[in-house]
Amino acid sequence: MFDDTIEGPIENDPVDAPLDALEKSFSVLGTLIIMNEETTAFDGGASFAGLLADDVVEVSGFIDDIGVVRATRIRLVGMFPDNRDAELRGLVLNLDKNPDGSGDFSIGTILVHYVASTDFSDLTREALTDGDFIEAKGTLRIAGDELDADEIELEIQGLGDESFDDAEIEGFVSNFESNASFEVNGTPVDASAAVFDPPGFVLTDGALVEVEGRLENGVLLADTVEDEDEAEDVKIKAAVSSVDLAEQTIVILGVTISADGETRIEDDRNNDESFGFDDIEAGDWLEIRGLWRPNSSTVLAIRIERDTDEDDVRLEGPVTSLDMDMNGPTLSIIDQPIPLDDDTLYFDDLEQSRTEAEFFGDPGGVMIGDIVQVKDKSAAALQTLTEADEVAIEDD
Incomplete structure (x- = not known):
């Protein structure tokens, strides 16, 4: 479900981030927004390259420890x-x-x-006080810095x-003293x-991070803590074997793929802007x-793109077992x-051909945890990896 963090006009044209070519930043209602070309989903005609000043956008994302919104989804609305x-959401200050x-x-x-009017x-106007965390919706005045709240x-x-x-929360770590x-998002966590x-x-x-556990008197006693900021480590190109709409999962090449509200889903086959998980x-x-999740042997999808059929089936991810x-x-x-x-055929991370003995050799060969791509060229069946025509270690 799309639940926007902030809505309003972009104050200035987005600018490139100084340290990451895949990121741009802009401000909405005085809040700095950072979008990522690969991990931010775009709706309503919005695009990473196309957003401009005065575009009115709805932004969903995570607020980091310094108040910056890391956008997971941006929708253009006018x-x-x-x-x-x-x-906008935030703390009430200078109440009069x-x-x-x-x-x-x-x-x-x-x-x-x-x-x-x-x-x-969930509160009365009489009870409103400085320090309350509220959401205000309404109409922005022409100057752009005053809101008439409805x-x-x-x-x-x-939480x-x-x-x-059973409790779960996702967001940025703040006020860290120890595990x-x-x-996370204002919830105290004990992950000891x-x-x-x-x-x-x-x-x-x-x-x-994403934290799961039990909530006791407002403190989340964590069973698991997952790094949600790690770079994607799985890429798959193949045809879908099955879809479970209730669980929001698909099986492809024998791998269970799960999607959540932050998964970017696009249709490059029919260019259907309304295309979603339920249409797969x-x-x-x-x-x-x-992202590979070894504890559950599943992949959390960052991006899913539907396209026209290709000839080569591909599976790329970390090596989880090997033996010679x-x-x-x-x-x-x-x-x-x-x-x-x-x-x-085997290739090293410099795309140089290697013999089977060299590829699996110790030292110098493939290791557990290495990212390896397997390609079934001109695949006989698009839903299975029938042959490993090429196996290559990917460059980190």
């Missing part, structure tokens, strides 16, 4: 000032109430006005202060007994990029056995 709809039930306050650089949800709703930061057996004491994915992952302020069918040719014995080498990528034979 042009300012023809469209002056605006929405009037006897007639009206008043104003600041959220960051935006001055919010409310009147007697403004609808209040709705003001009290928001709960994080609240209740208790649940036993940090916050958690399993970390990948193993050896070190928590720091600003790390993007068995037999569709997909290009998938994602008297019967010849065996190799698995993301737990999928690779059908090696005497005709398989």
